[in-house]
Amino acid sequence: MRLLLISSSTVHGHGYLDHAIPDIARILGTRKRVGFVPYALAGHLGYTVQLHERLSQIGAEVTMIATPEDVRSVEAIFTGGGNTFRLLKALYDRALLEPIRDAVRNGLPYIGTSAGTNIAAPTIRTTNDMPIVEPPSFNAFGFVRYQINPHYLDAEPSTTHMGETREERIMQFHEENDTPVVGLREGAQLLVENGSTTLAGDRPARIFRRGQEPVEVEPGATLDRYLD
């Protein structure tokens, strides 16, 4: 498998996908036909046009994945961000989960941002999104063995808000689950090739394991030793 799992499509002060374009170009290589999965947002066509305009700048052509047959005609899959529950429900409703999973496991490169990164994990249990619709299951693609928390956010010491911090939420996840979690800050992405996960981008990531202190890892690091 070849995966590029991006925390967020936009980083403060930069344009849409700008920070991730070098990694996107690298994982696409000579492939041009990108199939887009836009269902995390409500406006599918506009979202597809937005990605097409951005990726055409690096020579790629974007089409929408609407049916299982569409998966066979593309050279890479790109799943955009938005609401993870809505995205996963659409993948079940459109019978797209299995065909995309099989194709990616057979070598079709996969790129995800935010919700598209969440669903690369075994489940969506570490999403930040509001459960606005009810998918038939929280089980997702499972391309990697670990969970990912995109848009990972450090606690703000000066806040007066009493809601849980992101770290507290992930600790609650580990009260109920064993799977390691990569807290992926905006500006960071995971590159998965030959069964190995490398941290790309310009931000450290924070790795959470049940019963252990969280670990900070720097860009360029191989994360496998923390995630097995």
Place this chain on the structure above:
Amino acid sequence: MRLLLISSSTVHGHGYLDHAIPDIARILGTRKRVGFVPYALAGHLGYTVQLHERLSQIGAEVTMIATPEDVRSVEAIFTGGGNTFRLLKALYDRALLEPIRDAVRNGLPYIGTSAGTNIAAPTIRTTNDMPIVEPPSFNAFGFVRYQINPHYLDAEPSTTHMGETREERIMQFHEENDTPVVGLREGAQLLVENGSTTLAGDRPARIFRRGQEPVEVEPGATLDRYLD
């Protein structure tokens, strides 16, 4: 039904439940035996002791609701905050959803904080919590016809974080659902008596309806005209 739906058990700068104690005392009246539903947190006994110590200061006694039979021996139900998915799953797993729903519909006073407030709505689709476990359904008590978003948080204009604001998340909910949503800031609570909802506490609430501009309502206001 008599309901007190509290946004958060603690408000910055005040002790556990302090801001809500006058409303809790009022809804309990002369009732002393409070049944606590602690399943939103992992430590059930410690959580129950914490509530007992606080409510004993106003003359109430707290016991834990573990089985459907326990519901019959108490004079009020109190459901504490934590993780809404974990709470709802426990209510299904322990077969407590129906007995508590029936008892409250038949007049047993209900007090909820945070997750305990979320589950008073028809569904948990407007929780802020991470979906750390998978309940068999998002359907909840449905004591009120509208959804509630506890810990409602106004957008922070200076943030560089690109994740959705709370208002954007509720707008995504309304892309998929018709039900009105009360954004309940910390320090606010809803008092539901005789089929009518009043905003209590010291913070305005923000009401969201599909296809309409959000509305700010002040403490003391009756909200029914916005929620029918």
